[in-house]
Amino acid sequence: MRLSLKVILVIAAVLLVSFASSVSSSLIALKENQDKSINLSKQEFLNLSQGLFHNSSNLFFYTLNTIDAEAPTGTASETILSYIGDIDPNGDNINVINLSDHTFLPNYGHAGGVTLLDPTTVNNAFSQNKVNLTADFEFNNFSQFASDTTENITPTIIHFHVYNNAGLAVGYGDAFTAEKVRVEYLQEQSNNLFSSFLLLFLVIFAGALVLTTVVIFFFTRYVIIKPLNKINFGLEQIKANKLATRITVDKKDEIGEMADSFNTMASHLESYTNKIEEARARLFASISNLPLGFLLLDTTGGILLSNKIAQTLFSEKDQTLPSLSALFTPNIDISAFNSLIREKKSYELQEATMGDRSFHVMATPVTISGPGKNDEVIGSVILLEDITEEKRLEQSKDAFLAIAAHEMRTPLTVIRGNTELLLDDPSVKNDAEFKDQIESVLRASVRLLGIVNDFLDVQNLEGNRVPLKIEPVNIATLVTGVVNDLSELAKEKQLTLVLDIPPDLSTLSFNADKFRLQQIITNLTANAVNYTEKGGVTISLKKEEKTVKILFEDTGIGISPDEQVRLFKKFETGRAFMRSKEYGSGLGLYISRFLAHLMGGDVTLEKSEVGKGSVFCLTLPLEGIAKQ
């Protein structure tokens, strides 16, 4: 049943009950009063006054006199008043034992007169709530009594006798109407009655209202407040995060429905929260188990999330996270970093130092798309790779290699120096065989020294320890010098070595590192010569819109496609390695290209065909390179 209906019914019921009770109780009171008026005792009636005259006939009083048996016509020995019966409205019949149809005046010592009692006395008697008789009685008209009455009334008197069972007259009496008094009395009574009825009604109604209030109070308390409190309690529990809370309200009304909804909501909440917790735990576990340091930042660079490794990476001692600026300094400052992230750009630091540790830092912006957000940057993720050990290894490797290479130089210098000296010696010059042997030693030592130098070069280039000395360089002059240096080698192999410089480029000059440029050109020319058995090498200069190109063309053994792939890599000398065991450290092209890149240019293989020859190209920017 619906709650509103319940409420209405309860109120209605209580009101009805209270009304009914008040009405019925007043009616009962009323009736009791009426009954009370009928059950008049003899004694009570005797106390009444006699002789009241009124007009209409709803009440009569009568006197009953006992007749002294000894003196049947004598005076009344006792006046007994008693009620005999009803009298019908017309006054014709009276339920009395006997009725004489003639009248005579009562024996009060007056002949032809009636002693009247004053209305006051009668009224007093009535006001004492003594009698109430119902009888309709028509009195005869005794106008002579009018002067004694306050009003114009015509009383009626009925004389009657009373007989006992034996039939003897035992009394006689006269009946008088006392209508008016009765009416007044009745009115008064009924007024009184009405007042008391009203009072009673009001009292009971008030009581009923109180009852209603109480009932409604308890009703609302148990039917409405108590279940609502249960629901409220449930909500408080949910607020305190006890999501397993469920409430029981077994009513089927609106409140019961509310309780059901609450339970449904709570169980949804519980299951969703569990799912979220699970997902969160998974995410956290994943992040914690990353072999990298993980940081989630907001758009101002504040740290939202960090995993254990990030924390330990920063400080092994106290595991606090210092600010990011310590990590980024001096490479970038926090506000610049934040700007980058806001522009949805990534940032990478190959090497960031913090204290005695080095990190590879990779930062990417985090964007989300959702309602109201379209690819909006909410922060960034930073991954930290501890490269301290790597770096140390590399440094020690570098140091070791450099020292090793360096240490090799000294003995090589001695070897070379002494072989040169030997070759200067006349006795060696004259002994052809001896000379060949020494020359062979010299070549070997030169080559070895070249390899060591190349090796050191690579180490320095890769370690970013090669500063370029930029100055204007006349390219034509430089190339000519190299060609001259290698002309003897070409001659020995009976190869042609041609230099093709267009006249307009003979004065061309641009900014470059002269020494290193020479190194590249030497390498490429020497390669061409060394890998050619017959024919020759042509070096030409070409100027293009923004670049200068130096082409090295040979008619040598060529390079197969397989070998081309490995051409510029370290330690690959291709087929030639097998063929010409006397040439190359395998690092030449790698170094040349590295150096060319440093100068903003490149070294490339234009074309090559096995058995036909190759064309290499050194490209350099005309505007030169900026000083570093």
Place this chain on the structure above:
Amino acid sequence: MSIDTKPALILLVDDEKDVMAVYKMKLERVGFRVITAPDGVQAIQLATEQHPDLILMDMKMPVMDGTTAQAKLKENPATKDIKVVFLTAFSDPTNPDLDIKMAKDVGAIDFIKKGINLDELIAKVRSYLEK
């Protein structure tokens, strides 16, 4: 070799005997006079005694290294004007410019890489002496 003047005296300072022997032989072959010292202390002694025209000094040596010796030579008015060229083998191979800087700091006029071939060495020595 110049005819009208006595051949220039060159002081070679290096702790590597073999290397020194090679340079000495080459320099003498082309006509220079050469004296040698194995460390900074003896180099200073010889320089003070014999006033060479040029000192070719290694940087890393025991007892006293090249830069210290050079600084000392500069302090001594008798020797401060002697031209000093450092032979660098890149004492710190990981920092090749260190030696060059150090050389310049202490007032050497140039440096020569140890891997140089002998003819180039002679050419350089000649150019230093001519200045």
